[in-house]
Amino acid sequence: MARMPRRAAWTVVLLGVVAALLFFGYEAAESPASQLFGATLVHGPRDRKIVALTYDDGPNPPYTTRILRVLRAEGVHATFFVVGRAVAAYPQVVRAEVAAGNAIGNHTWAHDHLVLDDRAQLARTLDRTQAAILAATGARTDLMRPPYGGRDWLVLDEVRRLGYTPVMWSVPLPHDWEYPSATTIARRVLRYVGDGSIIDLHDGNQGILCARLHLAAHVCDRSADVEATRLIVSALKARGYRFVTVPQLLALRRAQAVAARASHGRR
Ligand SMILES: [Zn+2]
Numbered sequence: 603m604a605r606m607p608r609r610a611a612w613t614v615v616l617l618g619v620v621a622a623l624l625f626f627g628y629e630a631a632e633s634p635a636s637q638l639f640g641a642t643l644v645h646g647p648r649d650r651k652i653v654a655l656t657y658d659d660g661p662n663p664p665y666t667t668r669i670l671r672v673l674r675a676e677g678v679h680a681t682f683f684v685v686g687r688a689v690a691a692y693p694q695v696v697r698a699e700v701a702a703g704n705a706i707g708n709h710t711w712a713h714d715h716l717v718l719d720d721r722a723q724l725a726r727t728l729d730r731t732q733a734a735i736l737a738a739t740g741a742r743t744d745l746m747r748p749p750y751g752g753r754d755w756l757v758l759d760e761v762r763r764l765g766y767t768p769v770m771w772s773v774p775l776p777h778d779w780e781y782p783s784a785t786t787i788a789r790r791v792l793r794y795v796g797d798g799s800i801i802d803l804h805d806g807n808q809g810i811l812c813a814r815l816h817l818a819a820h821v822c823d824r825s826a827d828v829e830a831t832r833l834i835v836s837a838l839k840a841r842g843y844r845f846v847t848v849p850q851l852l853a854l855r856r857a858q859a860v861a862a863r864a865s866h867g868r869r
């Protein structure tokens with residue numbers, strides 16, 4: 603093998619370093635807790651035995667309906683970040699989510715990677731989804747979660763301008779979309795849950811209309827998430843946790859901020 607000239611070798615090393623910096627920089631900036639691109643809700647109060655269960659990518663019958671049944675049996679509420687095209691296809695499922703006391707958030711019309719969008723496209727995908735949510739439930743949402751957690755300054759600025767609080771998550775994703783077993787999903791979540799945690803599970807797959815398309819039903823199979831919900835809720839109840847929706851969690855944070863300001867003023 604011919605020896606590489608020294609200059610070429612250094613160039614290769616330099617390119618490697620630049621690639622690594624870009625990769626780790628991107629990973630750090632896009633990590634769910636990163637606030638580089640603007641404030642997002644990542645975590646609830648860390649001094650309360652509360653957790654928020656959230657679900658993305660539905661509604662996706664029959665799995666969403668089964669999750670609702672588990673939540674009702676356990677007497678707890680969750681927050682569903684719904685995909686607009688699935689809301690338009692299954693409005694009755696979203697109506698049932700709200701009727702049972704759960705909260706709704708906007709997860710775009712077609713599970714778009716928002717970093718690629720300009721302001722007009724951002725407004726269109728969120729407005730269209732909001733209209734579907736309003737038609738299904740009679741109410742609007744002021745919560746949104748960016749698909750893939752993908753965001754930048756423009757995305758978060760437009761999201762806030764449209765009146766939404768962007769919501770991320772604090773418990774590392776259990777990769778439930780790779781079809782692990784329910785016990786694996788529950789174990790991955792329970793390992794990291796703490797006071798004020800936001801848990802992110804999936805009741806659908808990017809808003810794909812499997813029940814309507816009659817094809818690739820396994821693509822939308824979320825039976826493991828149904829069973830994992832049961833396992834997670836009962837384990838956390840045993841640890842003394844109370845379940846709140848994201849709006850309840852935000853209200854609690856606001857109340858704490860007001861109380862902190864008041865006690866500061868007294869001193
Ligand atoms: Zn998603």
